Amino acid sequence: MNTTNFQIPSIQDRFIYDLIYNCLALPTLAVAYELGLYDRLAETPLTIEEVATALSLTDRAAEAIVGVSAATGFLHRKSDDDRFALSEQARIYILPESPFSYGESLGYASFVNMGSFALDAIRKAVKHGSRPSDPKAIATQMLDQKEISRLMRLLHAHTLPAGMAIAEHPYFDEIESLLDVGAGSCPITAAVVARRPGIRVTALDVDAVCPQGEEMLRRYGLEDCATLLAGDMFAGLPTGFGAHLYSNIFHDWDVESCRRLAKISFDALEPGGRILL
Numbered sequence: 001m002n003t004t005n006f007q008i009p010s011i012q013d014r015f016i017y018d019l020i021y022n023c024l025a026l027p028t029l030a031v032a033y034e035l036g037l038y039d040r041l042a043e044t045p046l047t048i049e050e051v052a053t054a055l056s057l058t059d060r061a062a063e064a065i066v067g068v069s070a071a072t073g074f075l076h077r078k079s080d081d082d083r084f085a086l087s088e089q090a091r092i093y094i095l096p097e098s099p100f101s102y103g104e105s106l107g108y109a110s111f112v113n114m115g116s117f118a119l120d121a122i123r124k125a126v127k128h129g130s131r132p133s134d135p136k137a138i139a140t141q142m143l144d145q146k147e148i149s150r151l152m153r154l155l156h157a158h159t160l161p162a163g164m165a166i167a168e169h170p171y172f173d174e175i176e177s178l179l180d181v182g183a184g185s186c187p188i189t190a191a192v193v194a195r196r197p198g199i200r201v202t203a204l205d206v207d208a209v210c211p212q213g214e215e216m217l218r219r220y221g222l223e224d225c226a227t228l229l230a231g232d233m234f235a236g237l238p239t240g241f242g243a244h245l246y247s248n249i250f251h252d253w254d255v256e257s258c259r260r261l262a263k264i265s266f267d268a269l270e271p272g273g274r275i276l277l
């Protein structure tokens, strides 16, 4: 591929994100209903932390059910603070006392359309802490090459358009070296070296995944523009970089692991270096 064609796409990829992720909205709303989110918010608007306390959830689980409920129009954020309130849509179509309520039926509608898999996976993820229920991305070392290749192709398509925009950020005017941590098939590395040839970029991932990065960089003719490094990010990071970029990494891990990674980065970065999330 000619890297002069490596431009920010002229159409945003939201439509395809919606296509892929909208199917998770219904089971998420069903689980939120089961947990009593909408009844609580009918009493009074709450912040995400208050929802977590009221429903005995982690902050991350509360953020997920509130975020999906807001994105689908059932909640709105109050303009004067960070509290979320029920929308009219939720009062009419979700609350059990409404004659038009679907609330009780959300779980059944999800089951009828998608079987129990999505519902069970989301229930498990929301109720049992902050670890992902299907942790493929945090256990790539355990996957076979065919599965790694399929996962990385999806992640590459998912990340490259955003990577192209990220590489244009003025922040990259200020840095000379970047470590792409958990680089996968190198969408961010490819975007940065293509758009910012002056920046020295190293992409780090577990050894089972590095061939995916090599293949993608070769496909773009960028194989000589970045260094690939096999390693375990939890075992320490190489020194000598002005910035560490974690693309689609922190949301995969529990909070304690994210703290460990931040500390590992802090110890390895040059003075004044930055962690980019």
Ligand SMILES: C[S@@+](CC[C@H](N)C(=O)[O-])C[C@H]1O[C@@H](n2cnc3c(N)ncnc32)[C@H](O)[C@@H]1O
Residues within 6 Å of the ligand: 137, 138, 139, 140, 141, 155, 156, 159, 181, 182, 183, 184, 185, 186, 187, 204, 205, 206, 209, 231, 232, 233, 234, 246, 247, 248, 249, 252
């Ligand atoms: C969700 S993917 C993100 C890939 C890429 N950064 C992107 O945005 O498309 C998570 C990546 O973290 C990598 N990873 C998981 N555990 C790791 C570890 N201990 N050390 C280095 N990389 C790891 C996985 O192999 C995978 O490529």
